[in-house]
Amino acid sequence: MALWTKGRAAARECGLDPFRSTYAVLEGASLELNGQPVLKDITVSLKERRIGLVGLNGSGKSSFVRLLNALRLPTSGVVRIFGQPTPDCAADLPKHVGFVFQNPDHQAIFPTVEEEIAFGLTQLGRDRKSAREEARAFLARHGCAGLVERPISTLSEGQKQLICILAVLVMEPQVLILDEPFTSLDGLTALRLSQKIAGLPQKIVMVSHDLTTLAAFDRILWLEEGQVRMDGVPGDVLPAYAADLERRAATESWTGSSL
Amino acid sequence: MIATYIPGASWLHRCPAGLKLIALLVVSIVVFPLTNLWMLTIGLIGVAACYAPFGRDAFVQFKRLKPIALMLAFLFGFHIYLGTWTEGLAVLIRIVTLVLMANLVSLTTRLDDMIAAVEPLFRPLKLFGVPPQRPALAIALVLRFVPVLMSIHEGLAESYQARSGRRRSWRLIAPLALQALAISDHVAESLAARGGSSGLADTRMRR
Known part of the structure; x- marks a missing residue:
C-alpha cells in the first residue's frame, strides 16, 4: 500500500508539461545494449509537427524512438520529455507519448477489436462499461464500426495496423511514435494509412524506409551507427541519404568493407 | 470460447454473465444425482429450447457435440456392459444437457463479461x-x-x-x-x- 501511494505521488509531482512545444530534448544521450553502444552522445531537440527518421538497419532508429517514451532509458546523458527526465516520468509517459510498433501481431494484446481499443481507456481509469461504449463510438468515428466485434486474428494486415494505431490514439497522446508502421502493408494500404496519419493532430515521429512518404515531413533525422549523420528538411536530407545508399551499394561488400 | 460468441440481443445475451455461470453450476449439481429418465429428458428439452433464438444456427451448434460423440458412445456401451441401458441413457442425457448448456453460456456471453464475472x-x-x-x-x-x-x-x-x-x-x-x-x-x-x-x-x- 505504501509503495502504491508513493508511486502515485511521484507521478503527480513529475511535473510533465504536455503543452510544451519542444516535446523532446536529448542532451548527450547514449545507450548501450548488452555492452554494445547503440546510440552515441546524441544532442537534439524535437518540436516539429512531423519528424522522420531514416537510416540503415542497426543504425539506432528503433532505440532512438524508444528513448522518447522511456521504453529504454539512456545509459548516460539525459532525455527530457515535456521538460522532465524520462526516468522520473516513465510511468506517466504512455498517456502523452503513444507508440505504434512495426508488427501489429506483436502489438495487439486482446482477442477482439473492441477490447483492444477499450484497453487504453481502462488504462486511463475508465470503468469497463463506459470504456466499451467509448471504444465503440471512437471506432465509429474512424469508420471502423463494422470491425467492433471482429477477432483481431481475422483482420487484414492493413486493418490490424489501423486498429493498432487507433488503440494508441484513443488514449489521446500529444505525440505519436511510429516504428516502421508500413513494413508489412501493400502500397495502397500504406498510402491510405500515411494519409490518415498526415491528418492527425498529434505530433509525429516516424521511422520509415519509405522516402516518398517522408518527403512531406517537416524534418528528417538521418541516423548512422548511433549518431545523427544529418539533420534538416527532407529536401536536403533525403537526396543525400538516397545518394549515400547508391554509393555504398556500388562500393561496399556485404560485410561493410570497401570493394 | 474463442470463436463461439455470437452477437445478439436475446434474453440470454442480456442475462448477466455471473448469473449464467451460477445457473450452470447449480444445474450441474442438481442433474448429477438425478436418475429419473423423464425428468432428465425434460431438462434436455428445456436446454435445447433455449437455443431457439439462434433459429437455424442452433442445429449448427448441436453439431458441436460431434467431437464427444465417440466418448458418449463408449460411456453408453460401458454402462450397458456393466449395468443397465437406462443408466447408460441417463449418463448420456446428463452429459449432453450440460455440454449444451455450457455451450449456450459461451455463445451468449462476451469474453470480457465472462472475465469480469470470474474476476x-x-x-x-x-x-x-x-x-x-x-x-x-x-x-x-x-x-x-x-x-x-x-x-x-x-x-x-x-x-x-x-x-x-x-x-x-x-x-x-x-x-x-x-x-x-x-x-x-x-x-x-x-x-x-x-x-x-x-x-x-x-x-x-x-x-
Whole structure:
C-alpha cells in the first residue's frame, strides 16, 4: 500500500508539461545494449509537427524512438520529455507519448477489436462499461464500426495496423511514435494509412524506409551507427541519404568493407 | 470460447454473465444425482429450447457435440456392459444437457463479461500483491496469441516443407518455442508502452 501511494505521488509531482512545444530534448544521450553502444552522445531537440527518421538497419532508429517514451532509458546523458527526465516520468509517459510498433501481431494484446481499443481507456481509469461504449463510438468515428466485434486474428494486415494505431490514439497522446508502421502493408494500404496519419493532430515521429512518404515531413533525422549523420528538411536530407545508399551499394561488400 | 460468441440481443445475451455461470453450476449439481429418465429428458428439452433464438444456427451448434460423440458412445456401451441401458441413457442425457448448456453460456456471453464475472474469484490474490485484473489479462493474451502462434507454426511448416519435402516435423517445436519467446518480448514492450499491466490510474513505476 505504501509503495502504491508513493508511486502515485511521484507521478503527480513529475511535473510533465504536455503543452510544451519542444516535446523532446536529448542532451548527450547514449545507450548501450548488452555492452554494445547503440546510440552515441546524441544532442537534439524535437518540436516539429512531423519528424522522420531514416537510416540503415542497426543504425539506432528503433532505440532512438524508444528513448522518447522511456521504453529504454539512456545509459548516460539525459532525455527530457515535456521538460522532465524520462526516468522520473516513465510511468506517466504512455498517456502523452503513444507508440505504434512495426508488427501489429506483436502489438495487439486482446482477442477482439473492441477490447483492444477499450484497453487504453481502462488504462486511463475508465470503468469497463463506459470504456466499451467509448471504444465503440471512437471506432465509429474512424469508420471502423463494422470491425467492433471482429477477432483481431481475422483482420487484414492493413486493418490490424489501423486498429493498432487507433488503440494508441484513443488514449489521446500529444505525440505519436511510429516504428516502421508500413513494413508489412501493400502500397495502397500504406498510402491510405500515411494519409490518415498526415491528418492527425498529434505530433509525429516516424521511422520509415519509405522516402516518398517522408518527403512531406517537416524534418528528417538521418541516423548512422548511433549518431545523427544529418539533420534538416527532407529536401536536403533525403537526396543525400538516397545518394549515400547508391554509393555504398556500388562500393561496399556485404560485410561493410570497401570493394 | 474463442470463436463461439455470437452477437445478439436475446434474453440470454442480456442475462448477466455471473448469473449464467451460477445457473450452470447449480444445474450441474442438481442433474448429477438425478436418475429419473423423464425428468432428465425434460431438462434436455428445456436446454435445447433455449437455443431457439439462434433459429437455424442452433442445429449448427448441436453439431458441436460431434467431437464427444465417440466418448458418449463408449460411456453408453460401458454402462450397458456393466449395468443397465437406462443408466447408460441417463449418463448420456446428463452429459449432453450440460455440454449444451455450457455451450449456450459461451455463445451468449462476451469474453470480457465472462472475465469480469470470474474476476472476484481472483480477489484473494491481492493479499499476495497480485492485482486481480492480472489473471484476466493473462486469459485475454492466451486467446489473442493462440491464432498468432498457429499461423507462425504454419509459416515454419511451409518453410520446412519447401526445403525438405515433408509436411510436419517435431523439429519445428524448438523454433516455434523460440519465436513464441521473441513475441512475448515484443508484447511485453507493447503492454509497457500503453501503461503496463496495472494501468495508469494507479500509477506505479514499471521498472
